[in-house]
Structure formats: C-alpha cells, structure tokens
Amino acid sequence: MTRQVHAVVLLAVVAVLTPAPGAAxxxxxxxxxxxxxxxxxxxxxxxxxxxxxxxxxxxxxxxxxxxxxxxxxxxxxxxxxxxxxxxxxxxxxxxxxxxxxxxxxxxxxxxxxxxxxxxxxxxxxxxxxxxxxxxGVTAPAVAPTAPAELTLVALRAVDRSGPRGWFGLPGELAVRITLHNPGPQDITDPAFQLTVGPPGRARTIVAAPALGSIAAGQTREYHVGVPTDAAPFGRYEVDGRIAVPGRPLAFTVSAARRPWGLPVAATVLTAALLLGRRGGRTARPPHSRQAAPAPGGA
The missing domain is CATH 2.60.40.230 (Neocarzinostatin-like)
Incomplete structure (x- = not known):
C-alpha cells in the first residue's frame, strides 16, 4: 500500500513540472x-x-x-x-x-x-x-572592423556667469564639445564624466549629460553648463572623459573668470569715502577770535 502511495505522489509531481502541450x-x-x-x-x-x-x-x-x-x-x-x-x-x-x-x-x-x-x-x-x-538571409558576411572610437573636433569653455560673476559669486561655464565618429559602427550613449576646479585640481564632480547615439560618420555638438563656486580672479579647468569601449577619450579645457565688479566697487567706495572726508573739512566753521581791548580803555 505504501509503495502505491509513493507512486501516486511521484506521478503528481511529474505532472506539475511537465509543461502543458503546445505551450508557447x-x-x-x-x-x-x-x-x-x-x-x-x-x-x-x-x-x-x-x-x-x-x-x-x-x-x-x-x-x-x-x-x-x-x-x-x-x-x-x-x-x-x-x-x-x-x-x-x-x-x-x-x-x-x-x-x-x-x-x-x-x-x-x-x-x-x-x-x-x-x-x-x-x-x-x-x-x-x-x-x-x-x-532566408542571403546577405554577404562582414569582415571584422576596428574598435569604436570618437575624435574631438572642437572644444571651448566660456564664463557665462553674468552679473553674479562680476562680483565673484557662484556662476557657470558654458562648455561646447564637438565630437565625430569616424568608425563604421554607431556609438550609443557612452559613459561621460566631468570634473571642475582650479587648474591641476579639477576634482569636483558635476553632472554630465547623456550623449545619446552618435551614428557612424556623424558629427555632433554638445553644449554643457558647468557650475562654478565663488572665486576671485583666476582660471577654472574642466576635465572630461568619455568611456568609448577600448578607446576612451579624455580632454581638458579652461576658462578665465574676471569679476571686474569687485575692483570697480572698491574704487567707487574709496572715492566716496575721500569725497566725504573732503566735504566734511570744507563745511567746518572757522575758529572765532575774541578782540583784544584797546589800551587805556575804560
């Protein structure tokens, strides 16, 4: 009786695990x-x-x-x-x-x-x-091709901080990147990294946009806004790396920040202080002297 029960249980397990006929x-x-x-x-x-x-x-x-x-x-x-x-x-x-x-x-x-x-x-x-x-495919085979790569056609960075940048406040650099795909295959959304900072110390990571698809033989231009911290006179450096499989592309570009509003404001303030002091001296009344009595007077 026990053997019959075991056989029934085994058949039930097999039925559950076996896919139904005609299942897609x-x-x-x-x-x-x-x-x-x-x-x-x-x-x-x-x-x-x-x-x-x-x-x-x-x-x-x-x-x-x-x-x-x-x-x-x-x-x-x-x-x-x-x-x-x-x-x-x-x-x-x-x-x-x-x-x-x-x-x-x-x-x-x-x-x-x-x-x-x-x-x-x-x-x-x-x-x-x-x-x-x-x-039913009768097309010819394809010979092996070279690995994918990107070339840098143009690279430029300009300070676009506007009035905020005139006084050394946080602003933005406008970076223009032109890339060309010289290979025979598309390059789809390669990893893109950007860092910004003083020359030689560009370690602050900024969000990089998606590059999308660059078709074989295509040239595409990208405009990237890179935020900057408050800074006096000096230069900012932007380092980038595009992880194309086998042949990553790295680049560096810099732009000068010239917050001329700071020295102008300092000059205006100094001139105002000097004019204020000079005006104060001119407005001060002269000291009056008491007339001495005439000799022999009463």
Missing part, C-alpha cells in the same frame, strides 16, 4: 544582450527559427514612454545602423506603463547573421537586443 516558448532579452528580464528595457519574441517576411508579435517591458524603433540586424549589430535594415524598421508607441506588444515584419538584414532584433528609442538612451534565428 519565448526568448527574452534585456539591455546589452540576453538574460532574464531585470532592471532596464526588455524584449520578448517567439522562440525558434523564423523567416524573412514573417510577421511576429514583439513584447516590450520596462521601456520609457514614447516612440521606439524595431529593426532586424545582421552581424549581431556590431556596427550599429550599418548592420540593420533601418529602412524597413517598425516604429511604435510605448504607453506610460512601459509595456507594449507590437507587430513586426521581419525584414532581411543588409549583412549575414548572426542576427538580432534591435529595439531603441530615437535618441538611443534606451536600447536592447534579442537573439534572432532567421532563415
């Missing part, structure tokens, strides 16, 4: 590649081999509200837009909840697989890819 399999991906859905945007698409020209439902989760672009890429999208069927991309809207299911027509990528489905926002600040087993 999916492939999940999060930002930066595959893996279980976690923090950050995720992509879900049907598992198994798919074909060029097939329409599938793609699930999105954890995305910012707004427009997303979905495209099929070959070469694992290593070179960005050059590897993707951007002209046949699907555009859709993600509601504030961050979840959406969008129909996507699987276009043929311009280069051979390994293929991925790439999803990103227009600025490239949110992106994710999912591995895609795609049949």
């Amino acid at each position: 399999d999916t492939v999940d991906a999060t930002e930066g590649g595959g893996g279980a859905a976690a923090a950050g945007p995720g992509v879900t698409l049907p598992a198994g081999a798919l074909r060029v020209g097939q329409r599938v439902l793609v699930g999105l989760d954890g995305w910012p509200a707004g427009t997303v672009q979905i495209e099929v890429c070959g070469n694992a999208a290593r070179r960005g837009a050059l590897d993707c069927a951007t002209g046949a991309a699907t555009h859709g809207q993600v509601p504030p909840a961050g979840r959406a299911t969008l129909p996507v027509l699987l276009a043929a990528p311009p280069v051979a697989c390994p293929c991925v489905l790439r999803v990103r926002t227009p600025t490239g600040t949110a992106a994710a890819v999912a591995d895609l087993t795609l049949a």
Whole structure:
C-alpha cells in the first residue's frame, strides 16, 4: 500500500513540472544582450527559427514612454545602423506603463547573421537586443572592423556667469564639445564624466549629460553648463572623459573668470569715502577770535 502511495505522489509531481502541450516558448532579452528580464528595457519574441517576411508579435517591458524603433540586424549589430535594415524598421508607441506588444515584419538584414532584433528609442538612451534565428538571409558576411572610437573636433569653455560673476559669486561655464565618429559602427550613449576646479585640481564632480547615439560618420555638438563656486580672479579647468569601449577619450579645457565688479566697487567706495572726508573739512566753521581791548580803555 505504501509503495502505491509513493507512486501516486511521484506521478503528481511529474505532472506539475511537465509543461502543458503546445505551450508557447519565448526568448527574452534585456539591455546589452540576453538574460532574464531585470532592471532596464526588455524584449520578448517567439522562440525558434523564423523567416524573412514573417510577421511576429514583439513584447516590450520596462521601456520609457514614447516612440521606439524595431529593426532586424545582421552581424549581431556590431556596427550599429550599418548592420540593420533601418529602412524597413517598425516604429511604435510605448504607453506610460512601459509595456507594449507590437507587430513586426521581419525584414532581411543588409549583412549575414548572426542576427538580432534591435529595439531603441530615437535618441538611443534606451536600447536592447534579442537573439534572432532567421532563415532566408542571403546577405554577404562582414569582415571584422576596428574598435569604436570618437575624435574631438572642437572644444571651448566660456564664463557665462553674468552679473553674479562680476562680483565673484557662484556662476557657470558654458562648455561646447564637438565630437565625430569616424568608425563604421554607431556609438550609443557612452559613459561621460566631468570634473571642475582650479587648474591641476579639477576634482569636483558635476553632472554630465547623456550623449545619446552618435551614428557612424556623424558629427555632433554638445553644449554643457558647468557650475562654478565663488572665486576671485583666476582660471577654472574642466576635465572630461568619455568611456568609448577600448578607446576612451579624455580632454581638458579652461576658462578665465574676471569679476571686474569687485575692483570697480572698491574704487567707487574709496572715492566716496575721500569725497566725504573732503566735504566734511570744507563745511567746518572757522575758529572765532575774541578782540583784544584797546589800551587805556575804560
């Protein structure tokens, strides 16, 4: 009797753990590649081999509200837009909840697989890819390319503190940075660090903006406001570092602060004090002298 009970329990456990027939399999991906859905945007698409020209439902989760672009890429999208069927991309809207299911027509990528489905926002600040087993791709393979890099085209910093800066109060430096992507692949939102301080001692960390996506061959210009502390005459230095994979870009730029309002105010105050003293002396009445009595007077 005991053996029969054990057999019944074992069969029940197996029935629970065995998936139901016909249950749909999916492939999940999060930002930066595959893996279980976690923090950050995720992509879900049907598992198994798919074909060029097939329409599938793609699930999105954890995305910012707004427009997303979905495209099929070959070469694992290593070179960005050059590897993707951007002209046949699907555009859709993600509601504030961050979840959406969008129909996507699987276009043929311009280069051979390994293929991925790439999803990103227009600025490239949110992106994710999912591995895609795609049949019917006849595009040529791609030779290995050089690592991504950015070049610095122009760099300038100007004191924009305005009237506050005239008197040495906290202000702002306007830094203009022009970057060029000479490589054959897109560079998407590389880490950007900024510090500010006196020359050689720029250790105060300031918030750096997101650089977004810099496409292959593209040149982009950025205007960054860097806050400064109260300071007398002197120079400020801004150090930056852009962490491009394999080839980080570092730069330094400085700008002079000339709070000429301080010496002008000191000059005006000194002149006012001198005029006040001079006016006081002029207004003082002369000392009166008592007339001496005439000799022999009564």
